[in-house]
């Protein structure tokens with residue numbers, strides 16, 4: 001048996017070497033399989049999705065089927081991150097590589113590398129050459145940092161002119177992240193729509209080194225391609241909701257689901273947001289009870305699409321109670337398409353700021369004060385909110 005296996009392996013190796021010899025210098029690689037002289041083209045990205053203090057997901061597209069890896073440089077040290085799914089290296093046009101085990105508050109350089117797979121045969125698949133993105137740097141969030149700044153937009157609703165106007169107002173060197181509060185779309189039909197109406201103009205402004213944080217809106221639950229969206233704005237956690245420790249800010253990015261009950265006829269019994277939101281609430285409850293950064297940070301900020309927590313059987317009572325208990329200072333939301341601000345009241349112990357559709361919010365936090373400045377798409381200062389720390 002062993003001898004037979006060895007013979008087979010030898011035969012395979014000889015076959016591979018023969019192919020390499022036939023292929024000649026075009027392959028230009030000493031691989032024991034066929035390598036065509038063709039490279040993929042990076043057509044979108046790369047960009048950083050849902051950066052944290054220790055991880056980030058890198059996303060990009062190629063024009064032809066490829067497999068992907070990311071080279072991460074820290075000084076002279078190079079680490080390779082290569083994804084696998086059920087033991088297989090993913091081959092496709094969309095690439096997601098999650099980097100984990102990073103050091104908080106540290107600058108890294110990365111390159112996205114895609115290697116062409118010409119034909120995915122069971123044995124001796126035909127390969128091609130690799131294409132790499134230009135090296136780009138990013139800095140992981142620092143839970144111990146003295147400052148944090150992020151820029152917020154919402155409800156861009158497929159209007160690329162709106163996106164371009166708002167992106168020009170962002171102070172990119174001074175912002176740690178771009179936060180989109182959902183409803184980038186009317187509904188989602190295709191991959192091209194996803195890039196053309198949102199990610200392409202956003203990534204063009206953001207570049208490869210600033211992260212995008214995304215809070216899903218109700219419109220993102222609709223349309224034939226809605227079920228694929230998470231693969232384009234992935235979080236290392238694999239969920240649309242997560243927490244980020246950004247210096248003085250403990251940021252909670254939440255998914256407020258739909259704005260109508262699951263049994264509303266327009267959904268044709270295809271929605272199950274009730275158990276989904278219950279799981280999200282359970283996660284938030286556990287996180288609030290266990291996170292040291294949430295407990296000790298000068299500010300807790302919730303970023304979500306619908307400022308009233310979205311449609312829920314209890315109208316959001318459990319969420320409001322949990323936010324009060326967790327000492328949330330600010331909820332920043334969208335959905336209404338116009339600005340509003342409500343100070344804390346008897347029901348809510350937090351400030352509620354709803355950002356308008358053609359507005360940019362810049363959130364700046366020190367250990368003593370959290371400031372939100374809301375600008376019009378012409379750069380006019382519309383509102384300033386200053387929240388002192390409770391400590």
Ligand SMILES: [Fe+2]
Pocket residue numbers: 183217218219305334335336
């Ligand atoms: Fe909405």
